Amino acid sequence: MKTIIKTTWCCAIATATLIAGVAAAAYPDKPVRIVVPYPPGGASDTTARLLSEKLKQVTGGTFVVENRPGANGNIAAEMVAKSPADGYTLLMANVGPNAISQTIYPHLNYDVNKSFAPIGQTTTVPIVLVAGPKVKATDIKGLVAEVKTNPGKYTFASAGNGSSNHLVGEMFKSGLKLDMMHVPYKGDGPAMTDVMAGQVSMMFTTAVAARPYITGGKLKLIAVASKKRVPAFPGAPTISETVLPGFEASSWGGLVAPAGTSAEIVKHLNAAMVKVLAMPEVKEKLSMLGAEVAASKPEEFARYIKDETDKWGAVAKSANVVAE
Known part of the structure; x- marks a missing residue:
C-alpha cells in the first residue's frame, strides 16, 4: 500500500511539473501588460516601451505598456500586486513604489518584499x-x-x-x-x-x-x-x-509580477528580458538616454530590493519623512 501511495504521489508531482512546463511553453498566448507607475516620457516609461517592443521579437507574444501614475507610483504597484498571478500583468518597478514607499506610507496596501515576484533588474539610472x-x-x-x-x-x-x-x-x-x-x-x-x-x-x-x-x-x-x-x-x-565621500544614490528599474506567479513563467520572462538587454541597439539606446543596463536574476533582484528598502528606510526615518 505504501508503495502505491508513494507512486501516486510521485506521479502527481510529475504531472503538476509537466502542466507548469506546458503552461510556460505556451506563454504568452494573450497580451501582457507592463504597467508603468508614472506618466509617459520618464525613465520607467522609456525603458518599458523599449522592452515591450523587443520582448515581442524574442517571445513572439504581445506586450503593451499601460501608464498608471499617482501617489508616487503606489497606485500602479497596488494594482499589479492585486492582479492575477498569471504573468499577464507586470510592473515596471523602481526605487519609489518598490523600496521607499514601504517606510514612508504608514498604510501601504502592499508589501514591497512580499507582494511581488521579482523577475529581474533592467537598468540603473x-x-x-x-x-x-x-x-x-x-x-x-x-x-x-x-x-x-x-x-x-x-x-x-x-x-x-x-x-x-x-x-x-x-x-x-x-x-x-x-x-x-x-x-x-x-x-x-x-x-x-x-x-x-x-x-x-x-x-x-x-x-x-x-x-x-x-x-x-x-x-x-x-x-x-x-x-x-x-x-x-x-x-x-x-x-x-x-565633497561627501561614500555618498551614493541611483534610481533603478526592473520587472516584477504579482506574488504567486509560477517559477516557470518568472524564469521564462527573465530569460527573455536578459536576451533583450544584451542587444547592442538596446544598450546603445539606454546609454544615450543616460541609463545603464543592469540585467539580473530573480533572486538577485529580490536581494537588491530588500537592500534598497533598508537603505532608504533609514534615510526617511532620519529625516522624519512621512508621505502626505
Whole structure:
C-alpha cells in the first residue's frame, strides 16, 4: 500500500511539473501588460516601451505598456500586486513604489518584499544634481560653499514629498549639514520647470529626465550622485569624489509580477528580458538616454530590493519623512 501511495504521489508531482512546463511553453498566448507607475516620457516609461517592443521579437507574444501614475507610483504597484498571478500583468518597478514607499506610507496596501515576484533588474539610472539661474556656482564645491555662506536662502525641489529625489536631497543636506528648504511638486516636470525659471535653486533628478535640459543649456549640471561617473556626462564629477565621500544614490528599474506567479513563467520572462538587454541597439539606446543596463536574476533582484528598502528606510526615518 505504501508503495502505491508513494507512486501516486510521485506521479502527481510529475504531472503538476509537466502542466507548469506546458503552461510556460505556451506563454504568452494573450497580451501582457507592463504597467508603468508614472506618466509617459520618464525613465520607467522609456525603458518599458523599449522592452515591450523587443520582448515581442524574442517571445513572439504581445506586450503593451499601460501608464498608471499617482501617489508616487503606489497606485500602479497596488494594482499589479492585486492582479492575477498569471504573468499577464507586470510592473515596471523602481526605487519609489518598490523600496521607499514601504517606510514612508504608514498604510501601504502592499508589501514591497512580499507582494511581488521579482523577475529581474533592467537598468540603473544615474541621479544628477542640477541647478538653475538662482545658483551662481557651476561646480559642486562652489555650490556647497555658496549654500553654506547663505543659510536658509536656498531650496531644493522634488517630484513630491517622499519621492526618491526628495530623499536624495535630504541625504545630501544632512551629510553636508546644509540649511536648505525642500519644495515638493507633483512630478519631475513641474519641479524642473521651476528650477529652470529660478523659482527653486536646485534638484536631484535622473540623468534621463535632465539630459535634454542640460544639453540645451537650460539646467546646469553640478555633479553626479551615483557611485561612478556617468558615460553620458564624463566630465561631471561624483559627489562622493568631491565633497561627501561614500555618498551614493541611483534610481533603478526592473520587472516584477504579482506574488504567486509560477517559477516557470518568472524564469521564462527573465530569460527573455536578459536576451533583450544584451542587444547592442538596446544598450546603445539606454546609454544615450543616460541609463545603464543592469540585467539580473530573480533572486538577485529580490536581494537588491530588500537592500534598497533598508537603505532608504533609514534615510526617511532620519529625516522624519512621512508621505502626505
